[in-house]
Amino acid sequence: MDVGILSYGIWIPRHRIATEEIARVWGKDGASMAAGLGVKSKSVPTVDEDVVTMSVEAAEMALRRCHFDRVDVGAIYVGSESHPYAVKPSATIVAEAIGATPDMTAADFEFACKAGTAAIQTCMGLVKSEMIKGGFAIGSDTSQGAPGDALEYSASAGAGAFLISSGPGIIARIDHTLSFTTDTPDFWRREGQRYPSHGGRFTGVPAYFKHVVTCGKKMMEAQGTTAEDYDQVVVHQPNGKFPLKAAKSLGFPKEKVETGLLTPRIGNTYSGAVPLGLAAILDKAGPGDRVLVVSYGSGAGSDAFDITVTDAITDYHREGDDLVETRIAFSKFIDYATYAKYRGKILMGDGA
Amino acid sequence: MAGVRFWREFDTRYRMLATRCPQCGLVYFPPRTVCRKCRRSSVGKMEKVPLPPQGTVLSYSVVHQGQKGFDAQVPYVMAMIEFEGGVTVVGQVVDCDPEDVTIGMEVKPVFRRVREEGASGVIHYGYKFAPPCFPVCEDESLASPE
Numbered sequence: 001m002d003v004g005i006l007s008y009g010i011w012i013p014r015h016r017i018a019t020e021e022i023a024r025v026w027g028k029d030g031a032s033m034a035a036g037l038g039v040k041s042k043s044v045p046t047v048d049e050d051v052v053t054m055s056v057e058a059a060e061m062a063l064r065r066c067h068f069d070r071v072d073v074g075a076i077y078v079g080s081e082s083h084p085y086a087v088k089p090s091a092t093i094v095a096e097a098i099g100a101t102p103d104m105t106a107a108d109f110e111f112a113c114k115a116g117t118a119a120i121q122t123c124m125g126l127v128k129s130e131m132i133k134g135g136f137a138i139g140s141d142t143s144q145g146a147p148g149d150a151l152e153y154s155a156s157a158g159a160g161a162f163l164i165s166s167g168p169g170i171i172a173r174i175d176h177t178l179s180f181t182t183d184t185p186d187f188w189r190r191e192g193q194r195y196p197s198h199g200g201r202f203t204g205v206p207a208y209f210k211h212v213v214t215c216g217k218k219m220m221e222a223q224g225t226t227a228e229d230y231d232q233v234v235v236h237q238p239n240g241k242f243p244l245k246a247a248k249s250l251g252f253p254k255e256k257v258e259t260g261l262l263t264p265r266i267g268n269t270y271s272g273a274v275p276l277g278l279a280a281i282l283d284k285a286g287p288g289d290r291v292l293v294v295s296y297g298s299g300a301g302s303d304a305f306d307i308t309v310t311d312a313i314t315d316y317h318r319e320g321d322d323l324v325e326t327r328i329a330f331s332k333f334i335d336y337a338t339y340a341k342y343r344g345k346i347l348m349g350d351g352a
Numbered sequence: 353m354a355g356v357r358f359w360r361e362f363d364t365r366y367r368m369l370a371t372r373c374p375q376c377g378l379v380y381f382p383p384r385t386v387c388r389k390c391r392r393s394s395v396g397k398m399e400k401v402p403l404p405p406q407g408t409v410l411s412y413s414v415v416h417q418g419q420k421g422f423d424a425q426v427p428y429v430m431a432m433i434e435f436e437g438g439v440t441v442v443g444q445v446v447d448c449d450p451e452d453v454t455i456g457m458e459v460k461p462v463f464r465r466v467r468e469e470g471a472s473g474v475i476h477y478g479y480k481f482a483p484p485c486f487p488v489c490e491d492e493s494l495a496s497p498e
């Protein structure tokens with residue numbers, strides 16, 4: 001049975017802050033900061049946006065682009081590290097809002113930046129075993145870095161939703177998936193702490209690169225492929241530099257990475273990053289295109305997917321507001337003070 | 353606590369479901385269980401229908417002195433939105449600046465946080481309205497790929 005993506009949707013908040021503006025406030029050299037990270041600007045959610053609202057918008061977009069009955073959505077998994085409630089699932093609110101309740105299952109997933117791809121794997125299993133007709137795997141985050149911390153320059157917000165199903169209507173077939181997982185404390189946030197902690201800049205090699213490159217290589221071994229067999233690759237993108245380097249280690253030239261590399265313009269959307277990158281690739285893909293996907297979540301692990309776009313993509317709605325590029329262009333730059341207000345970084349008096 | 357009443361209205365608050373009278377076709381939002389025109393003969397027959405996916409701004413005002421909980425959003429726009437079929441709904445218009453809003457502007461519902469019951473209470477979600485995407489980036493170099 002062919003299992004894959006029946007439809008997809010995305011959400012990127014409208015506001016942006018430039019790396020140079022953040023650097024200005026903390027007395028850093030903005031131009032070199034932007035060049036070093038490979039991030040020029042990042043998306044900023046407004047006070048009325050969160051993981052749930054972005055997930056609903058992404059799922060709604062996916063539903064309006066296909067003919068799939070809402071009541072047939074048998075599962076909704078929302079992967080995030082910034083769920084609005086510590087206890088109370090985001091997924092139930094999303095399920096209610098899109099009209100999929102009550103005959104379905106729902107849960108929140110957590111695995112740093114790869115919770116969304118873990119959700120795709122779970123939905124694949126449920127579809128393949130015929131337990132559900134279709135399920136939503138959503139990666140959504142409104143991540144924050146501590147003021148002045150290196151993470152503040154990249155931590156941003158966005159969501160991608162994939163409706164996983166089977167049958168002739170799927171626009172992209174997922175031919176294989178596998179994961180690579182170890183216990184690696186490179187990034188964490190303890191209960192009750194507002195901002196995450198990380199092992200610093202030297203965690204790139206033992207954490208990100210080890211998992212992404214190993215997982216990508218294992219996938220190509222399993223499938224008997226090389227980089228040349230793929231038209232596009234999307235890997236997790238904590239900044240604008242790491243994904244180019246990781247893809248190069250896997251044998252991919254820059255040209256096959258750029259379409260799905262959004263971090264330079266919208267920052268690191270965490271659980272939203274690989275889903276949004278894959279969405280940007282699918283926005284432009286044609287029948288037969290093959291895509292390698294490798295996510296990464298600190299803690300740590302990677303999920304890889306070998307995806308082939310089907311003929312059904314030809315009739316799939318891909319224009320206007322639904323495109324990743326349209327949403328990236330729909331932007332308004334704000335200053336640090338406005339950003340601090342939107343993100344709750346200003347200590348308010350009792351009257352507020 | 354507004355909880356129970358609130359969650360019984362999820363169809364209305366989350367999904368903007370209206371009711372339609374099958375006899376005369378009138379659409380009601382907020383939903384009504386009886387048609388004002390057909391009265392008793394419509395009892396038990398009203399159908400749940402979604403509102404059209406987009407509406408237009410009929411009238412609006414810019415709020416400078418926000419309600420409690422909306423302080424971080426002033427100035428913001430409250431508008432009367434008209435949907436095909438004559439249904440009008442009042443709601444906040446987001447994802448644009450007050451000067452971007454015009455009468456006749458097309459908007460679509462978006463799912464947003466409406467308010468929360470303090471830092472430890474329930475978060476209330478519901479619909480607001482947003483214009484379709486329009487490219488408004490002031491700095492071309494930041495919005496376009498390298």
Ligand SMILES: [Zn+2]
Pocket residue numbers: 373374375376377378387388389390391394
């Ligand atoms: Zn009637």
